[in-house]
Amino acid sequence: MTTNDEAAAAPDSRYAAALDTAEQMLGFRLERFLGASPGEPVNGADFKRIATMHAFGDVWPRDEHLDTRTRALVSVTIAATLGVLEPLRGQLRIALNVGATREEIAEVFLQVAVYAGVARAFEGYQVATQVFAEGSEG
Incomplete structure (x- = not known):
């Protein structure tokens, strides 16, 4: 069983890994595009984090078939x-x-x-x- 602290840290480490993958592939850090924009709602950060983790954490690393x-x-x-x-x-x-x-x-x-x-x-x-x-x- 995991503690709340462990559960909270897991997404952060996955996000960090996804950002590292993005940097390797793009040649620059993605964070410059992930900051809050004027008028952006607070949950906009959630969208950017989830999209980044999905693309660079879940999909791009898949290389078994493609x-x-x-x-x-x-x-x-x-x-x-x-x-x-x-x-x-x-x-x-x-x-x-x-x-x-x-x-x-x-x-x-x-x-x-x-x-x-x-x-x-x-x-x-x-x-x-x-x-x-x-x-x-x-």
């Missing part, structure tokens, strides 16, 4: 298809950081163009070229 590189390319495809450009930027960074090539990512956008539309793919590819340029700097 390796991380493939999962990243799938995530790029989904974000591009949905047209969610800031999440796409993060998914592109993850894909590059876990070994996907720029050429593979370009192929993803060809696939998006066929099944989700050229305009949607072109808009997402513009984000990809910005992320590619980040890797060329420095």
Whole structure:
């Protein structure tokens, strides 16, 4: 049987581990996006914590059936298809950081163009070229 203190510490350690996984995949600490925004309700922090733990603590580490590189390319495809450009930027960074090539990512956008539309793919590819340029700097 666990004590209340142990039960309270378990989510904190899971959250910390999820944040560490996010940093490894993104190349930067995620906390800069998790702070409270003006007017945000108190339980907004719960949403951010739960979403972070689910994505980077529960789903991304699963590699028994889908390796991380493939999962990243799938995530790029989904974000591009949905047209969610800031999440796409993060998914592109993850894909590059876990070994996907720029050429593979370009192929993803060809696939998006066929099944989700050229305009949607072109808009997402513009984000990809910005992320590619980040890797060329420095």
